[in-house]
Amino acid sequence: MWIRTARPPQRLRLDAVRINRWLLGTTGHPQPVIAREERSLHIFNDEKRLAHLTGGALFAPGRLRLEHLACQPPAGNIGAARLGPHGAVLVVENKSTFDSAWRAQRAADQPTYAAIILGNGDAASTLVADLSQLEELLGVQATTVHYAGDVDIAGIEAAHAFTTAADAAGLEATAATPLWDAVARAEPTGDDLTGHTTSKDSAIDTAKRLKLPSSVISRLEQGVRVPQERVDRTALSRTECGDPRPSQPWFRDRRTSARFDGRSAAELHHLVDQANFACPAKQQPPRLGPASATTAPTRPLRAPRWATAAGRHLPSVAESCAGRMASVGRR
Numbered sequence: 010m011w012i013r014t015a016r017p018p019q020r021l022r023l024d025a026v027r028i029n030r031w032l033l034g035t036t037g038h039p040q041p042v043i044a045r046e047e048r049s050l051h052i053f054n055d056e057k058r059l060a061h062l063t064g065g066a067l068f069a070p071g072r073l074r075l076e077h078l079a080c081q082p083p084a085g086n087i088g089a090a091r092l093g094p095h096g097a098v099l100v101v102e103n104k105s106t107f108d109s110a111w112r113a114q115r116a117a118d119q120p121t122y123a124a125i126i127l128g129n130g131d132a133a134s135t136l137v138a139d140l141s142q143l144e145e146l147l148g149v150q151a152t153t154v155h156y157a158g159d160v161d162i163a164g165i166e167a168a169h170a171f172t173t174a175a176d177a178a179g180l181e182a183t184a185a186t187p188l189w190d191a192v193a194r195a196e197p198t199g200d201d202l203t204g205h206t207t208s209k210d211s212a213i214d215t216a217k218r219l220k221l222p223s224s225v226i227s228r229l230e231q232g233v234r235v236p237q238e239r240v241d242r243t244a245l246s247r248t249e250c251g252d253p254r255p256s257q258p259w260f261r262d263r264r265t266s267a268r269f270d271g272r273s274a275a276e277l278h279h280l281v282d283q284a285n286f287a288c289p290a291k292q293q294p295p296r297l298g299p300a301s302a303t304t305a306p307t308r309p310l311r312a313p314r315w316a317t318a319a320g321r322h323l324p325s326v327a328e329s330c331a332g333r334m335a336s337v338g339r340r
Contacts (some may be wrong), residue, residue, distance in 0.1 A: 162204030
């Protein structure tokens with residue numbers, strides 16, 4: 010009601026429309042509580058938009074609250090979470106992924122990491138001195154350090170800076186391959202604007218030297234970015250099946266495809282549930298953690314529109330599945 014009387018800017022009204030679409034699409038389907046930035050991707054396809062809105066008019070007293078959207082602001086100022094006395098340590102680039110990862114690992118019967126560390130993007134390389142003293146600081150004896158970040162030029166550069174600093178300090182540092190692969194196979198948010206176009210080839214070469222999965226290389230070649238928050242708390246909690254798969258399909262909205270007439274991801278997810286539609290992967294995915302040596306591909310509904318014939322690496326489902334999805338969307 011306040012929108013009618015206050016007449017906020019058009020951008021804010023559009024944000025309210027997208028939130029309403031998500032709320033309507035999830036009515037009758039209680040959503041698990043996840044991190045704010047992860048929910049922001051579901052609603053806006055922008056991991057930072059919801060954080061920007063929470064300090065404004067939409068979230069003023071008596072109006073919208075994060076609880077209504079089944080999310081919460083991430084903890085992360087502490088920088089580290091101890092899960093065990095001995096084992097591998099995971100360093101992640103972003104605060105939301107740090108918050109979700111330690112919660113998911115702590116809830117697991119057998120955590121795959123002894124500690125989760127917040128890298129804070131470009132600042133990750135400055136953590137090496139503290140990681141060298143992790144046993145004194147946290148009581149954790151690190152056997153190896155795994156790093157994971159955003160699938161974009163800046164994320165690759167941060168990973169390279171971290172592993173270079175770790176090697177110089179005598180720490181064994183490698184890529185958290187299953188997590189990198191899961192992020193790369195999720196839906197991109199759009200073109201990669203995190204680095205200059207001339208940095209693209211350098212980022213690809215760096216990713217190959219870091220032995221990142223082929224799915225990451227393909228995303229860099231396509232020139233798109235996938236934020237780490239695509240693999241949200243619900244997906245990270247699935248330690249029994251071991252693969253941080255997306256907790257819901259990320260169907261493209263009107264900005265990336267006209268196929269579904271601009272419906273939000275949550276609305277389409279609701280339609281899929283109504284039709285009892287499912288196209289599960291045939292292979293058992295690997296564990297998320299140091300013990301995983303290979304990764305199993307997930308099966309998205311459709312390859313992104315920007316995938317070229319030469320660069321496409323994500324498998325498409327059968328046309329019968331796509332046809333059934335389209336018929337459900339028209340009802």
